[in-house]
Amino acid sequence: MKQGIHPEINEVTAHCVCGSTFQTITTSKDLDVDICSQCHPLFTGEQRFVDTAGRIEKFQQRYDKTNKKR
16 A cells, blocks of 8 residues: 555544434544434334425425316
8 A cells, every 4th residue: 555645544433413422433533423323213113204394295285286187
């Protein structure tokens, strides 16, 4: 391997938005994640429903308009 061209690897504590923390290795100095194995639905078995900006209501309104025409 060539010397001096590889990034420095740091052992950091990653912080999740759920409050969980875990140790990992990365090239950055700190690590903040949105989802981890403690809160991911695949690992927890919970199903979460997130509606951002009313997208479902907008879809339902459009869908209702097309059904009324038939």
